[in-house]
Amino acid sequence: METRGGVPARPSSSTGHGPRISRDATYYRVRSGDTLYAIAWRANRDFRQLARWNGIRPPYVIYQGQVIRLQPLVTPRTASHSRPSSRQAAPQADAGRADTAAKRSAPASSPASTVTHTVGRLHWKWPSDGKVVSTYTSGDPLHKGIKIAGREGSEIRAAEAGKVVYSGSGLIGYGRLIIIKHNDKYLSAYGHNSRLLVQQNQHVTKGQKIAEMGTANDGRAMLHFEIRQDGQPVNPMALLPRR
Numbered sequence: 001m002e003t004r005g006g007v008p009a010r011p012s013s014s015t016g017h018g019p020r021i022s023r024d025a026t027y028y029r030v031r032s033g034d035t036l037y038a039i040a041w042r043a044n045r046d047f048r049q050l051a052r053w054n055g056i057r058p059p060y061v062i063y064q065g066q067v068i069r070l071q072p073l074v075t076p077r078t079a080s081h082s083r084p085s086s087r088q089a090a091p092q093a094d095a096g097r098a099d100t101a102a103k104r105s106a107p108a109s110s111p112a113s114t115v116t117h118t119v120g121r122l123h124w125k126w127p128s129d130g131k132v133v134s135t136y137t138s139g140d141p142l143h144k145g146i147k148i149a150g151r152e153g154s155e156i157r158a159a160e161a162g163k164v165v166y167s168g169s170g171l172i173g174y175g176r177l178i179i180i181k182h183n184d185k186y187l188s189a190y191g192h193n194s195r196l197l198v199q200q201n202q203h204v205t206k207g208q209k210i211a212e213m214g215t216a217n218d219g220r221a222m223l224h225f226e227i228r229q230d231g232q233p234v235n236p237m238a239l240l241p242r243r
Contacts, residue, residue, distance in 0.1 A: 020043075020173075021043040023044060026070055028043070029065065029067055030062050030066040034064075036050055036051060036060040037166055037181070038179070046232075048184065122182055124239045125206050126240055126241070127158070128148045130154070134146060134147035136237065146225050155212060156178075156190050156193060158207065158210050160188065160206050161205050162180040162188075162203070163180065163181050163204075164181075164202045166178065166179035166200060167198055175216070176192070176211070177191045178193065187227070188227050189227075190225060191224035192215065192224050193212060194212050194215070196210075197209060
């Protein structure tokens with residue numbers, strides 16, 4: 001969440017957030033328009049990990065200029081043999097101070113800012129009626145999801161009920177993007193939209209129209225669709241119903 005004059009402000013839907021964050025990166029400085037979910041998505045991390053490593057509690061308010069730790073402070077191999085140095089501990093202290101500031105100035109939690117209440121087994125629905133023209137490949141950064149062809153302007157639907165945790169165009173490579181949190185394990189993403197019809201913190205139902213299809217970088221009308229479990233891409237075809 002961005003801040004203006006030290007006060008949390010509504011996240012921007014148009015500010016640029018830069019390219020993918022390296023898996024080896026240790027820290028990230030929050031920019032205007034960032035959200036914890038978007039940072040976790042770019043870094044291929046589980047948002048709960050980032051929250052835990054930085055002492056950030058729901059509703060996961062972050063501030064421009066805040067330093068976010070992207071790696072655990074102590075690795076499992078060294079946890080029982082050494083103590084973190086003062087240099088290592090500093091960012092954690094910064095995060096603790098930022099969390100304290102968040103508690104003082106963050107708006108009170110409301111139904112729109114609490115976690116989604118989707119429980120039990122998820123029953124996925126196809127987000128578009130088009131033909132799958134590109135499939136998921138494990139470990140391939142260019143094939144983290146599937147691409148579904150169609151006509152520009154055709155409707156894009158929520159694959160399951162949940163809460164919109166990102167709606168904007170700040171993640172390079174995705175165009176206008178929507179990310180939905182379905183529960184504490186699963187998120188889904190819908191990229192290359194021409195028009196976004198839902199806003200951040202909005203709750204959506206399964207099958208609800210959330211966007212209109214746009215075009216990819218090659219000019220073809222299509223939807224880029226991803227599902228992530230615990231922050232990692234999984235094969236959407238294994239979860240979607242057979243057609």
